[in-house]
Amino acid sequence: MNNGELLALFKEKSVRIDAVMEADLAIVESPLLAQIIRHAIFQGGKRIRPLLTLLAASLVGDPPADTARLAISFEYLHAASLLHDDVIDHATLRRGAKTANTLWGMEPVILAGDYLHAHAMALASEVGGPTAMALIGRATAAMVESEFLQMHNAQEILISEEKYFQVLMGKTAALIAAACEAGIGHNQGTAEQRAALRTYGTNLGLAFQIVDDLLDYLGDPAKTGKAVGNDFQEGKMTLPLIKTLARAEAKDREVLVGLLKATPQERSGQQALAHTIIEKYQGFALARTQAESLLAEALAGLAIFGETPAKAPLAGLAHYVLSRDK
Amino acid sequence: MNNGELLALFKEKSVRIDAVMEADLAIVESPLLAQIIRHAIFQGGKRIRPLLTLLAASLVGDPPADTARLAISFEYLHAASLLHDDVIDHATLRRGAKTANTLWGMEPVILAGDYLHAHAMALASEVGGPTAMALIGRATAAMVESEFLQMHNAQEILISEEKYFQVLMGKTAALIAAACEAGIGHNQGTAEQRAALRTYGTNLGLAFQIVDDLLDYLGDPAKTGKAVGNDFQEGKMTLPLIKTLARAEAKDREVLVGLLKATPQERSGQQALAHTIIEKYQGFALARTQAESLLAEALAGLAIFGETPAKAPLAGLAHYVLSRDK
Numbered sequence: 078m079n080n081g082e083l084l085a086l087f088k089e090k091s092v093r094i095d096a097v098m099e100a101d102l103a104i105v106e107s108p109l110l111a112q113i114i115r116h117a118i119f120q121g122g123k124r125i126r127p128l129l130t131l132l133a134a135s136l137v138g139d140p141p142a143d144t145a146r147l148a149i150s151f152e153y154l155h156a157a158s159l160l161h162d163d164v165i166d167h168a169t170l171r172r173g174a175k176t177a178n179t180l181w182g183m184e185p186v187i188l189a190g191d192y193l194h195a196h197a198m199a200l201a202s203e204v205g206g207p208t209a210m211a212l213i214g215r216a217t218a219a220m221v222e223s224e225f226l227q228m229h230n231a232q233e234i235l236i237s238e239e240k241y242f243q244v245l246m247g248k249t250a251a252l253i254a255a256a257c258e259a260g261i262g263h264n265q266g267t268a269e270q271r272a273a274l275r276t277y278g279t280n281l282g283l284a285f286q287i288v289d290d291l292l293d294y295l296g297d298p299a300k301t302g303k304a305v306g307n308d309f310q311e312g313k314m315t316l317p318l319i320k321t322l323a324r325a326e327a328k329d330r331e332v333l334v335g336l337l338k339a340t341p342q343e344r345s346g347q348q349a350l351a352h353t354i355i356e357k358y359q360g361f362a363l364a365r366t367q368a369e370s371l372l373a374e375a376l377a378g379l380a381i382f383g384e385t386p387a388k389a390p391l392a393g394l395a396h397y398v399l400s401r402d403k
Numbered sequence: 404m405n406n407g408e409l410l411a412l413f414k415e416k417s418v419r420i421d422a423v424m425e426a427d428l429a430i431v432e433s434p435l436l437a438q439i440i441r442h443a444i445f446q447g448g449k450r451i452r453p454l455l456t457l458l459a460a461s462l463v464g465d466p467p468a469d470t471a472r473l474a475i476s477f478e479y480l481h482a483a484s485l486l487h488d489d490v491i492d493h494a495t496l497r498r499g500a501k502t503a504n505t506l507w508g509m510e511p512v513i514l515a516g517d518y519l520h521a522h523a524m525a526l527a528s529e530v531g532g533p534t535a536m537a538l539i540g541r542a543t544a545a546m547v548e549s550e551f552l553q554m555h556n557a558q559e560i561l562i563s564e565e566k567y568f569q570v571l572m573g574k575t576a577a578l579i580a581a582a583c584e585a586g587i588g589h590n591q592g593t594a595e596q597r598a599a600l601r602t603y604g605t606n607l608g609l610a611f612q613i614v615d616d617l618l619d620y621l622g623d624p625a626k627t628g629k630a631v632g633n634d635f636q637e638g639k640m641t642l643p644l645i646k647t648l649a650r651a652e653a654k655d656r657e658v659l660v661g662l663l664k665a666t667p668q669e670r671s672g673q674q675a676l677a678h679t680i681i682e683k684y685q686g687f688a689l690a691r692t693q694a695e696s697l698l699a700e701a702l703a704g705l706a707i708f709g710e711t712p713a714k715a716p717l718a719g720l721a722h723y724v725l726s727r728d729k
Contacts, residue, residue, distance in 0.1 A: 104544075107551035161517060165510045184491045185554065187513060191487060192547040194517065198524040199540025202533055210536070214525025218430075221518040225433035228511065 080400065083393040090131060091124040097145045098152065101200070105192075113177050113189040117156040121172035126151035126256040129281075129394075133260030133274050135387035136379075140264045147204040147263055151256040153197035154213065158220060160190035173302065201259070209259045216255035223247025234337050235322065236314040242283065250282030257281075273378040277391065280375035284368040285398050290315035291364055292402070294352065300403040306348045310341050316367065318351075321360035329354050365399075372399060406726065409719040416457060417450040423471045424478065427526070431518075439503050439515040443482040447498035452477035452582040455607075455720075459586030459600050461713035462705075466590045473530040473589055477582040479523035480539065484546060486516035499628070527585070535585045542581035549573020560663050561648065562640040568609065576608030583607075599704040603717065606701035610694040611724050616641035617690055618728070620678065626729040632674045636667050642693065644677075647686035655680050691725075698725060 078086075098118060105111040127148035134140035162168070163176040164183050170176060178186045194217075201209045223244050230236050230244065257278030258271050266274070292301050293308045294317060308315050314337070322330060333354060336347050344351075355361060372395040382388055404412075424444060431437040453474035460466035488494070489502040490509050496502060504512045520543075527535045549570050556562050556570065583604030584597050592600070618627050619634045620643060634641050640663070648656060659680060662673050670677075681687060698721040708714055 106548050107555070109555070110548065110551045158517075161513055165513055185551065187487055187491055188547050188550050191484075191516075191520065192544060194520060195524065195540060195543035195547070198521065198528075199536055199544075202524075202528050202536035202540070207528055207532065210525055210528035214521060214528070217521035218518060218525075221514050221521070222432050222436065224514050225436045225511065228435070229433070 078389040078393040080393070080397055083390060083397060086390055087124070087128055090128055094124050094127045094131075094145065094149060094152070095119070098149050101146065101149060109181070109185060110189055110192060113160075113181055113185055114156075114193055116174075116177050116180070117160050117189065117193065118152065120174050122152070122156070124152060126155055126253060129253065129256045129278060129391075130260035130263075132387050132391055132394075133257045133266075133278075134264040136261060136274075136382050136385055136391075137264050137266050137270060140260070143204050144260065144263055147201060147209060147259060148256070150197040150201040150204070150209075150213070151252065151259070153193045153200070154217065154252060157190045157193035157197065160186055160193070164190075205259055205263055208262050212255040212259050212262070216251040219247040219251035221247075223251075234312075234334065236319065238316070238319050238323070241314065241316060241319055245283050245286050246279070249286050250279045253282035253285075254278030269381065273381055276378045277375040280371040281395060281398060284371045284375075284395070287316050287364055287368040287371075288398055288401060290317065291361060291368075294355070295361060297402065302403070306345075306352075309348060309351055310345045312337055312341065312344065316364040317355050317360035320363040321355045321358045324358045324360075325354065329357070368399060372396075404715040404719040406719070406723055409716060409723060412716055413450075413454060416454055420450050420453045420457075420471065420475060420478070421445070424475050427472065427475060435507070435511060436515055436518060439486075439507055439511055440482075440519055442500075442503050442506070443486050443515065443519070444478065446500050448478070448482070450478060452481055452579060455579065455582045455604060455717075456586035456589075458713050458717055458720075459583045459592075459604075460590040462587060462600075462708050462711055462717075463590050463592050463596060466586070469530045470586065470589055473527060473535060473585060474582070476523040476527040476530070476535075476539070477578065477585070479519045479526070480543065480578060483516045483519040483523065486512055486519070490516075531585055531589055534588050538581040538585050538588070542577040545573040545577035547573075549577075560638075560660065562645065564642070564645050564649070567640065567642060567645055571609050571612045572605070575612045576605045579608035579611075580604030595707065599707055602704045603701040606697040607721060607724060610697045610701075610721075613642050613690055613694040613697075614724055614727060616643065617687060617694075620681070621687060623728065628729070632671075632678075635674060635677055636671045638663055638667065638670065642690040643681050643686035646689040647681045647684045650684045650686075651680065655683070694725060698722075 102111065102114060105114060130148035130151055131140065131144060134144045159171065160177055163171060164178045164186055168176050169179045177189070198210065198213060201213050223246065226240070226247070227244050230240055254275045257274040261270050261274045290308065293303070293315065294306065296303070296305065298304055309318070318333070322333060325333065333351065336344050336351060376392055376395055379388055379391060428437065428440060431440060456474035456477055457466065457470060460470045485497065486503055489497060490504045490512055494502050495505045503515070524536065524539060527539050549572065552566070552573070553570050556566055580601050581604070583600040587596050587600045616634065619629070619641065620632065622629070622631065624631055635644070644659070648659060651659065659677065662670050662677060702718055702721055705714055705717060
């Protein structure tokens with residue numbers, strides 16, 4: 078399945094997902110609350126999480142009709158966490174549009190996030206029962222714990238690879254893994270099948286984030302819509318830099334550590350120097366190799382399913398994550 | 404059961420509730436997250452909601468051993484909503500102590516509220532299953548909807564009695580009613596028994612809030628710990644004022660409406676005038692009568708249970724709500 082076919086399939090499924098959300102959100106009473114939630118949900122977004130729930134469920138046969146309603150609960154949880162993230166970061170733009178907190182202020186946006194959060198969990202419980210709820214409970218706890226870990230890490234100059242992956246696990250991978258596992262669980266998947274989907278989702282989430290880190294250094298701003306070198310300028314340690322620091326000779330290491338201790342203004346002029354040192358120790362290539370091996374492991378786990386039609390898009394998605402340029 | 408016996412019983416049960424929360428919260432990993440949650444939970448609080456869950460469950464026989472774990476989910480939900488409320492209101496004090504947002508800032512407190520919220524729902528699902536989750540889903544949605552209704556109402560000078568009760572339903576009564584209904588539901592209560600507890604909880608919550616409104620005008624600051632007349636000074640329409648405006652002659656009505664349109668500074672000097680007009684039309688007495696009849700209806704509904712030991716504290720609590728002076 079090539080990227081074009083994959084995107085066409087995803088487009089088709091995401092139209093259906095959006096229709097299910099449209100119908101479901103009719104229960105919101107307050108006009109302002111409905112407006113904020115619609116802004117959070119329908120202002121872009123790739124629907125990766127609900128797509129994964131649907132595809133995972135399809136691996137073991139036609140999924141129950143209500144699987145789409147279970148699937149959207151993962152999009153809601155994602156949207157709820159973005160609403161609160163943007164309040165916390167005082168973010169003004171997301172997906173090229175003004176953030177909800179910019180448009181309506183902090184108060185209604187915190188509350189709208191709470192609503193979406195509670196509604197997602199109630200929906201997941203109604204459709205997916207205790208199995209889905211246990212998965213979501215663990216994933217949301219992991220998301221918050223990782224934010225606290227990240228706050229704690231932000232006080233340190235140097236972050237180990239282990240801590241880097243610990244944050245990624247909670248921040249991105251836990252919810253994606255839960256979306257995958259809940260999908261196959263909802264179609265009576267066995268413990269072995271569930272474990273395979275958990276690995277697939279976890280590794281896909283980790284690889285996605287590593288590629289994000291690479292694009293921050295190497296991406297084309299015209300495609301990514303973001304300036305190059307944001308992470309480095311903010312003093313944020315991501316995998317290319319972590320790999321480099323672990324291998325660099327003393328003097329190169331000192332240069333990098335010195336830059337990380339400097340102010341953002343001082344760092345912004347030294348972007349090219351950092352880039353050169355990371356290249357010298359193959360920091361980018363090593364990070365990419367790690368993303369590749371995570372995805373290879375994810376796909377190897379799917380071997381237990383034989384050749385079902387839902388497998389091609391899951392494999393395609395893994396390749397897409399590696400090849401994406403935005 | 405007199406107030407003294409009642410408070411002794413509640414003290415005994417709340418010690419047990421606190422112990423269950425202590426044990427449960429050991430799962431929190433981040434030290435800062437644990438600190439914020441402990442501050443939110445153990446810095447005071449009357450444990451009304453979990454007490455009601457336990458008492459409601461006891462109405463139909465000895466409750467299952469895990470009822471206390473279901474009960475604490477309601478305290479968590481309450482605490483989570485207070486954490487977010489205090490962030491939204493930039494509140495600096497609660498229960499005589501610095502608020503969490505004052506101590507640790509907005510970011511970790513929004514996240515801690517999210518954690519507690521998600522954990523409460525996962526716990527309720529695990530212990531109480533889909534029945535408890537459906538109740539909690541509806542109650543949390545009602546809580547947020549009522550906040551939006553209140554924001555909307557704040558743009559208007561005059562609020563109808565209907566809108567006043569609509570806000571109260573979501574703000575206080577919905578979660579208390581859910582705590583009661585979940586308790587008896589968890590001990591295999593019938594649909595009729597569940598409905599009786601829903602009415603009890605709803606009416607108790609409404610009456611509690613009406614008495615709160617009365618104390619704002621009539622309370623002794625030395626006991627309530629709050630200045631008299633806060634609500635009026637903020638231009639907030641509560642039941643005594645609503646009842647008065649519905650009955651007042653044109654000229655008295657004009658005086659009150661004029662004050663409500665004035666600035667808080669102008670209103671603060673006219674507290675005594677407003678008080679006199681409310682007295683003249685029996686606004687306080689009418690509000691109290693309504694609280695009394697709500698509680699009478701709550702207690703009448705409990706008649707179906709015969710004379711079980713759990714009934715006395717539920718009746719006692721209704722009387723306590725009416726007689727409280729703080």
